Amino acid sequence: MVDPKPIMAAAKAFAQRHYVELAAEELEWQDTALLRNGRMRELAEMLKPIAGHDPLVLAKNLTHRAALEAVARVAELEAALRQLLGTLQHADISHRYQGDCPDASDYNRRDPECPACQVMVRAAALLSGKERM
Numbered sequence: 001m002v003d004p005k006p007i008m009a010a011a012k013a014f015a016q017r018h019y020v021e022l023a024a025e026e027l028e029w030q031d032t033a034l035l036r037n038g039r040m041r042e043l044a045e046m047l048k049p050i051a052g053h054d055p056l057v058l059a060k061n062l063t064h065r066a067a068l069e070a071v072a073r074v075a076e077l078e079a080a081l082r083q084l085l086g087t088l089q090h091a092d093i094s095h096r097y098q099g100d101c102p103d104a105s106d107y108n109r110r111d112p113e114c115p116a117c118q119v120m121v122r123a124a125a126l127l128s129g130k131e132r133m
Ligand SMILES: [Zn+2]
Pocket: 094, 095, 096, 097, 100, 101, 102, 110, 111, 114, 115, 116, 117, 118
């Protein structure tokens, strides 16, 4: 008997990692009635041991779930960025250029004491998903 838990966990992780490609393939599939040899088939192949005779149904379900989770993340991110922009609208924020503010030689530097750098760090954290609202 196959243990379904590790297979499902791996399949969910795969769907979360490749949801953009999976969604594009499914849309193409709906539009053309042809499923290309891509991520969806790869996901179905992973699910074969636990999905019975039609692993593509389960692959589609996992794709939908991952796509919905992505939509929820985007909505949360939009709200967080809106809040951040709202904060900035009434603030006079500029780099203090007394430490590690970004400049032409290194745009990636950030000064933890600089208010403008703090906003850049916060926005980057929101975009990377490391920080939540
Ligand atoms: Zn700065």
